[in-house]
Amino acid sequence: MAASRAQRLKISTPGVVITVALLLSLLPVIWFFLTSLKVRNETFQIPPTWFFSPTIDHYRNVLGLGEKLTSLYQSGRINDFFGAFVNSVIIAVGSTAVSTFLGTIAAFGFARFRIKWENMLLAAYLLIRMVPAVSLVLPLYRLFSFIGLNDTYTGMIIAESTFQVPFVVWMMTGFIRQVPASLEESGMVDGLTRFGAMMRITLPLITSGLFATVIFNFVQAWNDFLYPLVLTSQHTQTLPVTIIGFIADGNIFWGEMAAAGILVVIPVLIFSMLAQRYVLAGATAGAVKG
Secondary structure (H helix, E strand, O other), X not given: OHHHHHHHHHHHHHHHHHHHHXXXXXXXXXXXXXXXXXXXXXXXXXXXXXXXXXXXHHHHHHOOOOOOOHHHHHOOOOOOHHHHHHHHHHHHHHHHHHHHHHHHHHHHHHHHOOOOOHHHHHHHHHHHHHOOOHHHHHHHHHHHHHHOOOOOHHHHHHHHHHHHHXXXXXXXXXXXXXXXXXXXXXXXXXXXXXXXXXHHHHHHHOHHHHHHHHHHHHHHHHHOOHHHHHHOOOOOOOHHXXXXXXXXXXXXXXXXXXXXXXXXXXXXXXXXXXXXXHHHHHHHHOOOOO
């Protein structure tokens, strides 16, 4: 009897710890979501109100369907939310595609060729990744102003890729090295080029690592605030920058900010949930034995 109790306690303890950690992690998100459904008076009540009549007025205002914030939209203080959404999609998808392509090719070179000062070059990539973004954004602003890339999709994709490429190189180098080079050599004997062998043999075997890298890059670009704040304006403003437009004229529209934050999180959450299935499938289908 004592042994069975000890076994049950041993099994339940990790579950309790995981549950507590999950609740602590979700508490800010839950509070944010509840704030987006409260009227302004209920937002600041002490003690907080947990049971209330929810309203979707804040979401209507964020989407430009309400009348309360019409003046802010007309004054240009807040950009069109749908337009900012399109900008975020273009910049996040574009920078993810560019950085994944360039970083994967560079990682393939590190994994398959003997490169002089290889460790130093990899350390340099890591050093670039560790440099604070605030120290790079001003030089990029001056450079983009000189060549006319400020407030453009091209400029933002280049800026986001500066942080994403080093991460891709480090991630993909390790994954590619797990695949035996003999598989690529066999494909080249059958007529494939080096690039074709990488695309048709190596990458399908490391699908899990590739998807994990893509997800990380997409989330990084989608949530980035500093680069879009400095390098964009009315034409290419992204969602994180649009949210701060709800701080205006000495007022902070907490309900609208919370609603906008929830709307920004939803696409990333859906993307991650859909991609997770492919990551798990790649982890088994891409296994290499031997």
